[in-house]
Amino acid sequence: MDALRVLPSKLKALTRLRSEIFQTAYNPRNLRTGAKYLRANLRGPAMMQQYPELGIVNEYEEQRVQDVEDKKRRGKGTPKKTKSKADSRRLAKKR
Template sequence: MSSVVKNVLKPIPKQKLLNLEKLQCQIFRTTFNPTKQRTGAKILRQPLKGQTVTNYYGPADFPSAARIVRLWKNEEYEVVNEDEEYRLDRVEDLKRRGKGAPKKKREASSGNKKK
């Protein structure tokens, strides 16, 4: 009985294991990599993300509100950009209360230069 146990626990030769792994790779169409080096195959197998990202942001040639206003400029009706109108109203309100951006300098001061 002890001889049977010894035969079962006998180590399998490395070459047989490599041949078995090579055969598995052929059957399941995977890459045979006996040295176990990193190949980047995991990343290359993933689906490409470019189309997903492009679909998320939409078409690049989608017209902006300003472009629509320029294209449809007509004397009969006026296209209103609500976001821009809100921004302008807010800036005007801040200026009225004295909280707006400071005025830009018109001319360079002559006394502050270092010699």
Template sequence: MDALRVVPSKLKGLTRLRCEIFQTAYNPKNLRTGAKYLRARLRGPSMMEYYPKTITLSQVARELPQLGIVDEDEMQRLQDVEDRKRRGKGAPKKAKRKEDSKRMSKKR
């Protein structure tokens, strides 16, 4: 009968040794570690393969300029930006130095 009884401390040592050999996490208190999710296969590559790659007119025009394709929507957008700049409604100029920025001048 004594030969069949396993001492709990030896069982813990055996479990720790098994984790070292097979490179698994030793978690004697069964705490939630998230190891299951960290070991799981990433979903991103599979999703990228599933959805087809969409090609837009602007991408084709950029890749093949020799075709002379004109993206009218992009041309209209650039014209609108130019019009806004002329009216003084465009994006502010970027500061070249720290002293030029309005943000730095507000700080005391």
């Protein structure tokens, strides 16, 4: 039986060597290192597939942009920026 007994120090060295070879973290005391938060797959991309037709469209923004376009077409868009003060006065009079 004595021949089969392995010294703890040897076992420790073996574990260290194993983690070196397989590029895993050497953590003999099983401390909580938070590695699982880095190791876990990202869940976001899969989450975005629940509603295919809604997907990543921002409805409110789309509606707003559409409304602005409609207003521009009816000549109700925002006024153009003026280059000088005199221009702005002239434009104000016209209205």
